[in-house]
Each structure stands twice: as structure tokens, then as C-alpha cells.
Amino acid sequence: MPPIPLEVTGNTNEEPGPINPVVGIIYPPPEVRNIVDKTASFVARNGPEFEARIRQNELGNPKFNFLNTGDPYHAYYQHKVKEFKEGKGQEQSAALNQAISKLSVTPSAQQKQQEILKQVEQPFVPKDPPAEFEFIADPPSISALDLF
Structure with a gap:
């Protein structure tokens, strides 16, 4: 019997991640999580039947390995399917979209970023030639066999 997942609320000072992470489930990286969430x-x-059809059509595609029971992200996938069946998946998606909208960049900050980028992108043009080498020595002639 698999362990019963416990819900843990996230701290607001941490990196953005799952809204209510579940203990015992490995959360996939964002690019994989999008595929898992949509499929779920x-x-x-x-x-x-739809899952069986996806598994058959995407047999060689590693992006859909989460459909296999041995995959580490399979538990997350099953959890998301259960959430969507219960109607909880949309609420979390809406909360996640709201959190992302709070992180959006204001136009003034975007303008400052553009100004900084323009300053950084200007090519460096040296005014004086580089200084002469202080020490110049020719390396000794050693054959490849002598190096071993």
C-alpha cells in the first residue's frame, strides 16, 4: 500500500513552486510539469482509455515517461489526475497564474533594463595598443615521445 500523502503549506519567502506541495511526491521541473499537468x-x-492511447502513440517519446509506473514523476501525475477529477486542479492553476501576474515587470523597470542592456552591449574599443610582453622565451624542442 503506498504511503498517504500529507499536505504541507509553502512558505511565501521561498522560491515559487507548487502551491501546496505534497510529501512523498517528486515534483518534476517546470517544462516537464507543464506536459504532466496538461496530460493529467x-x-x-x-x-x-485516453491515457492508454497517449501511452501507445508516444511510446518512444521520453517526455511521456511519467505514464510508466516506474517513473519518479508517475506519482505526481496520478496526484494531478485525481486533483483534476475532483476539480481542484483549476483552482491551483488560477492561483498560480495570479502569483505569476504579481511577479510581472512594470514598464518603468523594463525601460531601465533596456538602458542597462544598451550600456553593456556597447563594444569595447581599446585606445592604446597593448603593452609589450615583459618575458618572451621560446619553448624547448621536445618530441612527443620525450614527453612520456
């Missing part, structure tokens, strides 16, 4: 929502709406 479709499977929750269309049923396990």
Missing part, C-alpha cells in the same frame, strides 16, 4: 487534465476529462 485531459486524462481526467476523457478517462483511462
Whole structure:
């Protein structure tokens, strides 16, 4: 029998991540999480036959390995399917979108970023030639066999 996941609320000072992370589930990186979440929502709406069809069509695609029971992200996938079936998945998506909108850059900050980038992108043009080498020595002639 698999362990029962416990809900833990996240700290607001930490990096943005899952809103209510569940203990015992490995959360995939964001690019994989998007695929898992979308697939879970479709499977929750269309049923396990749809999952079987995806598994068959994407047999060689490593992006869909989470459909296999041995994959570390399979538990997260099952958790998301359950959430979408219960109607909780949309609430978290809305809360996540709201949190992302709070992090958006204001136009004045964006303008400052552009000014800084323009300053950094200007090529460096030396005014004086480089100084002469202080020490110049020719390396001794050693054959490749002598190096071993």
C-alpha cells in the first residue's frame, strides 16, 4: 500500500513552486510539469482509455515517461489526475497564474533594463595598443615521445 500523502503549506519567502506541495511526491521541473499537468487534465476529462492511447502513440517519446509506473514523476501525475477529477486542479492553476501576474515587470523597470542592456552591449574599443610582453622565451624542442 503506498504511503498517504500529507499536505504541507509553502512558505511565501521561498522560491515559487507548487502551491501546496505534497510529501512523498517528486515534483518534476517546470517544462516537464507543464506536459504532466496538461496530460493529467485531459486524462481526467476523457478517462483511462485516453491515457492508454497517449501511452501507445508516444511510446518512444521520453517526455511521456511519467505514464510508466516506474517513473519518479508517475506519482505526481496520478496526484494531478485525481486533483483534476475532483476539480481542484483549476483552482491551483488560477492561483498560480495570479502569483505569476504579481511577479510581472512594470514598464518603468523594463525601460531601465533596456538602458542597462544598451550600456553593456556597447563594444569595447581599446585606445592604446597593448603593452609589450615583459618575458618572451621560446619553448624547448621536445618530441612527443620525450614527453612520456
